[in-house]
Amino acid sequence: MSTEPQTTYADRVFRSPAAFVGGILLLVLALWLGGDAVLRGEGNTPWRALAALLCAVPLVVAFTLRPAVYAGTGLLRVRNPFRTITIPWAAVEDVRASYSSEIFAGGKKYQLWSVPVSLRSRKRVANRNSRAAKASDDPYGRISSSAAARGGAGQPGRAPADQTIADLRELAALNAPRPEAQGTPTVRWAYEIMAPAIAGAILLIVVFAMG
Template sequence: MKHTYRSKTAFVLAWVWLAFVAFNVWDLIVRFNGKPSLIALAVLGVLTALVYAVALRPATVFTEEALVGRNPLRTTVLPWASVEDVTVSHAITVRHGEERALRLWTPMSSARERAKAQRRGTPTQRRGRFQAEPTLSRGEQAAMEAFAGKTHADWVGDQIRERSESARRRGQDAAPARVSWAYDSIGVLVAALALVVVAAVIP
């Protein structure tokens, strides 16, 4: 089963931007007035290409066989058994063969999110006879304990470790990572560059 993890905030904001761009492109086409409209289209094209590459494309994907890291310009497919170490700070870094490292673009943990997680992991002291907070079920309590002091990035890092250990126990081969260019991002960036050239050339 495939699981995809990404920055929800960046993903939502990117789609809001695309809706904004769609409206403006329609308006520029309807009210086309030559070079100023072309320049505006070129600017929107460049910004949209950057938004796609940085906010929409990046994702961390779990498949049955491998960890797939989709970064802005490259895609890395790393078999689970090849994962040697996982560290989580601002981003998740996965180390594999010959001291190589895969830095995942998402999910990331901001300083604010980490501070919030630390506060969540600190037990609160309750005083008095009456408790205003509702009593949690066993499942809710277990979930709180599992996430105590952890950000989403920490949790995903733990899942990567567990899957890599499980793959080694099953005897999966530690094959080298496969890295390929992100042709979708490159195509979008080339199209944006073409718009810039057209806007610069046409008088």
């Protein structure tokens, strides 16, 4: 039975669409190849395939489909591959993104797996902002249509991860004073992911050891 606080989370969910789509494709491929080996394989092949699926499927789910950040009015729930961290907004000390996205709360640092940082995306946005700034230069103070289309003067674009971090900071500042946003962070391990993956790994070792 889950020990996470029972609360209603807002509709703000942050996750990586690329990781989600990639996870679906990997699962389809694994089930296709593994299922064929289970049904058509000879000797120990079906058992090896079954053990590999039991180990691999939870790991694919853990690193692609599972990571997400749920932002509610009282709590922030960070769902990483093997842990779920529930953080009241008042406990949030900082949210930042350098080479990875991180949240600091209760004197500890937690990674935000669902908010991957792309240096290439940052560079692309910076170049676009630079071009927009040059295009908007006008001796009469006018703003070009291209700059207006990107959000207007004084509104430079942001990489997706940086925009998410800015949104989370804004939500923390907005919700921290709420009575339901008080408390300390709690961590729950995702045993529903870890247990089958470990069982599959052990079974795979046993099957290969038997020859």
